[in-house]
Amino acid sequence: MKNFALIGASGYIAPRHMKAIKETGNHLSVAYDVNDSVGIIDSISPASEFFTEFERFYDHANNLQLEPKTALDYVAVCSPNYIHRAHIAAGLRLGCDVICEKPLVPSVKDLDALELLEEQTGKQVRNILQLRHHDSILKLQEKVKSAGERNTKFDVDLTYITSRGRWYAESWKGDPRKSFGVATNIGVHFFDMLNFIFGSLQDSHVHLSEEESAAGFLEYENARVRWFLSVDANNLPEDVKGKKTTYRSITIDGEELEFSEGFTELHNISYREILAGRGFGLKEARHCIETVEKIRSAPVNIAMGDMHPFLRK
Structure with a gap:
């Protein structure tokens, strides 16, 4: 069983990611969104932690990485398009592989920057191209x-x-x-x-x-x-x-x-x-x-x- 974090929990596409995490036999440990309309979590993963401030979410995620049992394996990114790159980078720097909705990033320049970050962290980005x-x-x-x-x-x-x-x-x-x-x-x-x-x-x-x-x-x-x-x-x-x-x-x-x-x-x-x-x-x-x-x-x-x-x- 893999541990997941989810960024962008109140968006339209987020429930599909929550359900996919659950239905593949994995655990949603923590979710984040600036908006708190995330009641859908109750029907999918009610025990998940939730934060509306990125700093508190990131600090909690870092603390999870201290113990092998709680350490996050993946970060799923469902946030608005213009902050995908920043949230992907945050997930990679946490030591996680990242799954991101489309469009991954707006430009080839951004894509090149993520390739460099993959090399630096040893982690990978996967795009949902369903x-x-x-x-x-x-x-x-x-x-x-x-x-x-x-x-x-x-x-x-x-x-x-x-x-x-x-x-x-x-x-x-x-x-x-x-x-x-x-x-x-x-x-x-x-x-x-x-x-x-x-x-x-x-x-x-x-x-x-x-x-x-x-x-x-x-x-x-x-x-x-x-x-x-x-x-x-x-x-x-x-x-x-x-x-x-x-x-x-x-x-x-x-x-x-x-x-x-x-x-x-x-x-x-x-x-x-x-x-x-x-x-x-x-x-x-x-x-x-x-x-x-x-x-x-x-x-x-x-x-x-x-x-x-x-x-x-």
């Missing part, structure tokens, strides 16, 4: 591999609209200085998936870059991808509005990839892989970090690359 474990994605990857060399690349449309209310703009997620923008915040794991399936990125163009929506074109070794991402419910297809708040679609050569289900266990699978000595580290995360960094820094240019059908509307 789509790499999804059955439909694994089958598609195998299909692309088995297709061998083609005269033309796969034509892919990626559309993801996940409606957010007015609270979103007031939260850290609505602040591009903290979330790094909608393409990074809700798109980074899709860009990782595209690299996982279709190979290295060769070209990128941005067609839309707004607070609530982004769109563009990506060309990979084996695919040409038109992408559209949004948190604005007004962008939902007409046949979806009023019925669902989320629309997720990937088409490959005009054929829809069905992957609307199968998400609930992906964090558990990710944890099992990490605990077995596998998982996805800084090397695997590098490509999607490079991709979102390029997207954020690129000028909007609708004259380059194919435009997504939603953007044409």
Whole structure:
């Protein structure tokens, strides 16, 4: 049984980490968040210590390291995007391996700094890139591999609209200085998936870059991808509005990839892989970090690359 600390306990994704820790047979020793709305802990790990001040959390974690029985093995990071690097660094310096939500960090420079810190501490960082474990994605990857060399690349449309209310703009997620923008915040794991399936990125163009929506074109070794991402419910297809708040679609050569289900266990699978000595580290995360960094820094240019059908509307 491994001992875990969790940073960012009141966030949306934190309960999935808490459940994954418990359901893989491990122990959540201590959790931290500046907010105290963490009642979910009672139904998962009620004996866990909890702190709302980082200094007290870090001091407690250091004290746990003094005894082999209580020493922490892992720190799980579920905090806002802009403080991932600081919290990952804190976990490594505690002498723990770190499991962090996506996006791991905003830039390649940050990634390089973490690689150096891994070398200094002898500990490792693992990124939650859960789509790499999804059955439909694994089958598609195998299909692309088995297709061998083609005269033309796969034509892919990626559309993801996940409606957010007015609270979103007031939260850290609505602040591009903290979330790094909608393409990074809700798109980074899709860009990782595209690299996982279709190979290295060769070209990128941005067609839309707004607070609530982004769109563009990506060309990979084996695919040409038109992408559209949004948190604005007004962008939902007409046949979806009023019925669902989320629309997720990937088409490959005009054929829809069905992957609307199968998400609930992906964090558990990710944890099992990490605990077995596998998982996805800084090397695997590098490509999607490079991709979102390029997207954020690129000028909007609708004259380059194919435009997504939603953007044409």
